[in-house]
Amino acid sequence: MTEQTEKIEPEWMKGFVPKPAPTKWERGMASPNPLGRPKGVPDKRTKVTRALMDDAPAVARVVIDAAMEGDMTAAGLVLSRCAPVIKAQAERVQFELNKDAPLAEQARQVMQAVANGEVDPDTGRILIGCLNAVAGIEAVTELEQRIIELEAKEVR
Structure with a gap:
């Protein structure tokens, strides 16, 4: 048995260069269909x-x-x-909340009000969520102030 080492190419294949395989479209690439779907053609x-x-x-x-x-x-x-579904509404509650206390202490006050029956658990959860939102806002405000101070030091 003889080995065939020479590649035999038919006449019609001479000079043929295959196109590279199409790549998967990725964000930022040119559109494969630059004209897009014609206007008025419904999907x-x-x-x-x-x-x-x-x-x-x-x-x-x-x-x-x-x-x-x-x-x-x-x-x-x-x-x-x-008729739309009637949404539950929390009833108004009144209890003493020390506004000058740290937020963690205020959350404890809310939990104590729930434990004492002054506030229902759902309302307590909402109130603590509000305190959490305030804490997030205060943290962003503090970071913003610190960045302003650092940038002012760099300018000097």
Whole structure:
């Protein structure tokens, strides 16, 4: 058996240079379709929405009829579209909070008010969340002031 070491190329392949394999598009690269989708050509979602909108009144009628016949799932769907869900509202509370105390101490005061029954747990959680937000704002303000002071020192 003889080994074939010479590459035999057909005549039509002479001078052919293959194009590099297409790369996956990455952010910042030139668009593979610089002209984009032509204006006025709807995407698939728009086509489906338009098709469904044609039948929407008939579908709504079927659901309403099912609700009127006692289908509780259909009734729930109809009612959820007619009357929005009532959101829970916390009742107003009054208790003493030392505004001059550090935020950690104020959070302890809120927890004590919850423990004493002066504030319900959900309201306590909201109040502590508010204290946390204030702490974040104070931290950003403090950092901003420190940066201003450092930049002023560099200028001198």
